[in-house]
Amino acid sequence: MKIIVDQDKCVASGQCVTAAADVFDQRDEDGIVVLLTDNPPEDLAADVHQAAAVCPALAIVVED
């Protein structure tokens, strides 16, 4: 699994952190997404896919 985030598209909703807090975080100053790991363990796959699905800017792409 590989994760790509587009910080320019990100709208800082934090929905991804709510879905997968071990993989995504937000910058303190503006809330833009920060990837904690771009290749997380497989047991987080469902959470990561959920995060990509609920992102209101579709700024997260997951490649299996």
Add this chain to the structure above:
Amino acid sequence: MSVLVVGASAAGLTTVEALRRKGYREPITVLGAEWHPPYDRPPLSKQFLCGDWDEARTRLRPDTMLSALDAEFVLGDSAVSLDADRKLVQTAAGRSLTADAVVIATGLTPRSLPGPDLQGVHVLRTLDDAAALRKDLVESERLVVVGDGVLGAEVAATARRLGLAVTLAGPQATPLEAQLGPTVGGLLSELHRAQGVDLRLGAAVTGLRAVDGRVSGVQLADGDVLPADVVVVALGAAPATEWLEGSGLRLDNGVVCDANCRAADGIYAAGDVARWQHDDSLVRLENRTNATEQAICVAGNILGDHQPYRPIPYFWTDQFAVKIQVHGRPSADAEVTVAEGNVADGRFIAHYHRDGRLVAVLGWNLPKQTRVHREHLVRA
């Protein structure tokens, strides 16, 4: 089994993606009224309108990802009728489409002002609307925005960035007051004034003035005329359900659905057009996040989840350098208290209480902390 999704915007596309992600491998058809492949709407009043993003950047997914969904996208054709019993959709181009499950995701139609069509008068809903507005804005000097909700305020802010003289006219005492109340509305008034927007609030617009078929001004009830080269009408929008008249579905400010977003046997609705049973009332939400979350719920229910849709609503708006984020269901009459940060610093979080209960949290330039405060709502 087959699925037909009517509407190729965020809710429609998300339905398809969620069906595939949940393992559904059978045929899906997506009918879209516009020729454009699915694109995102929030950037239309901001990044796209100001020129930071081109059309390609507004795409929801690149062609490679759309192809991988293995769905048939029928674009540039709109639904004109539905026979709910037969699950049969007729289109403007003469197609007859049927499926075992139909998802209605046709969104909204913006309201316009009565009167003849005039050059220089715009609504903003589609990519083509936004492109036409942008073209007019960059050649103009004076914009009047009619409507003081989210869209009107965002367009006003973007046009100021483009260097236009901007007047924001609307019926409320402060921008977004109906949604966010007078406290936050007052702060928005201060923000817009500080950025040079001429606010004409509490003003009823009675019509448009024109010279040679082109708009020249906006007439107010008090007799004033606001001169304009361009006018944006942002007076809200109505659910796009005209094509469903006579379908057998219940239409009342949207497609009326049960708690599981089901309008009839095998027929579902998602996004701006859907009005579903939520606790004791029917609720319809017009925001980007709802399009996604409701579509995911609908996809699951098509596949037999039997899950009620119970979101914590979320919307955001970006105006000048301010990002406002709202979780929950605020209202103009709620009691508003600052829970973190302070207003004077331009970074704070407000809690909205109604009948002693926390109903919403609002962040003003504090995105990360706003998400943390959302947890208070989950517990409430």
